[in-house]
Amino acid sequence: MDGYNFAYLDEQTKRMIRRALLKGVAIPGYQVPFGGREMPMPYGWGTGGVQLTASILGAYDILKVIDQGADDTTNAVSIRHFFQRVAGVETTTATTAADVIQTRHRIPETPLRSGQILVFQVPIPEPLRFIEPSEQETRLMHALEEYGVMHVKLYEDIARYGHIATTYAYPVKVDGRYVMDPSPIPKFDNPKLDGNPALMLFGAGREKRLYAIPPYTRVESLDFEDHPFEVQSWEHTCALCGSDHSYLDEVITDDKGGRMFVCSDTDYCQTRRGEVA
């Protein structure tokens, strides 16, 4: 750890991010600009999440990092090693044992508890960006609460496919005010955002924006009265633990069409198998 400040970022940068985080918490769902730093990893690898984690992490925190629910995939392993090296913190794969969980595109299946902090890696923080490319315009749309266009986008899905076809990064409204991109989590995870006892922080490194959902905050997925929001359901159960209510990954097992479905949350799956065995 020689040559680095604790948790890599210098204290001045951490203070700047911390002040922005407090404003983010005070205005749930609003994207606070912050002076994003260049991190020793490319954009798209979680530089936003890493900067938030570095700003909140303490020497006695236990850190868990997941990538699409898994503790053992490339992004999770490299970020976990990064913080082991620059902060010397203890790490875990157990959701229940972690104080801080950095995540790429999933919310753990195991319910989070009060006091835990979930840090999301966000590629594009602006939910209106694909509809309106101008930052000035989208900022004004948020200020005026002009969100009709988002409903038009969802309606176009219904007109074309007969149902809302957005399956991930499904837009939500936070505490009845800001429309927010929950990061590319499957919409299966959206209900977990609502009233969650854990603090949820979102960091976008390339776009230099952060936002937050405080614990016990009302988070609604956008929908229509006649097309209410619903999560995906499927007939399969996890081939390893048998769970019928977790989010599943499809794994190709051979070149003859063989496949299996397994829990995307590796800790949840392993815990269940341990309990069953």
Add this chain to the structure above:
Amino acid sequence: MDKAMTVKTETTRDLVWPGLADPAHDSQRLFRQILGALSEPGTLTTLALPAPPQVAPSDALGAALWGVVLTLCDLETRVWIAADLDSPALREALTFHTGARITDDPASADFALLTHESFDPQTPFAVGSDTYPDRGTTLLVAVERLENDSNGADDADHGWRLSGPGIAESRVLDIGDGAGCRALMTRLAGNRASFPQGLDAIFGCGAQLAAIPRSTCITRTDSQEMN
């Protein structure tokens, strides 16, 4: 660190404005407590750090608010100080430990140090704009009483019921019942009407700390509507 040592030798011990002994880890620990207080409005937390000198007016500031200043202020922030807290010693300590700029203009302040008595609803603190609501002043308010319902606050007389983000159902916070406290809470209750513009407040009473961000709904516990 070296500079702090120099000051210690130059002044008598009870007049020393303490810095953070271990800047990286102490500020992280304090920040997490402040973050917790703002994410769950009305909860109480005790900041462990040495108190500022116990002479007026700095004794009113208390350890908790001094800890917030040391944790969050630096040369990029502007601090406004109310007249009843202001002293050359505080200005010197603030500049020395944080490098923060002290301003006379409340509208340009990132942080404002004040007491519940000196709160004046007419002071034009920054409340941000609709496009950049984050560009507002955070009030750091020294109060004489800080209790919530899990801590035996007598909510019948002068408590304030908080609800909204960070609060499962509702929580009662009691910051005292002086005219200043009422004016302050009335102003904070007005945040909901101007949301997302508004003032965020952090309260300190000695080493104890609580916060009310602008997202919180505030009503009197005797259920008079505030706005």
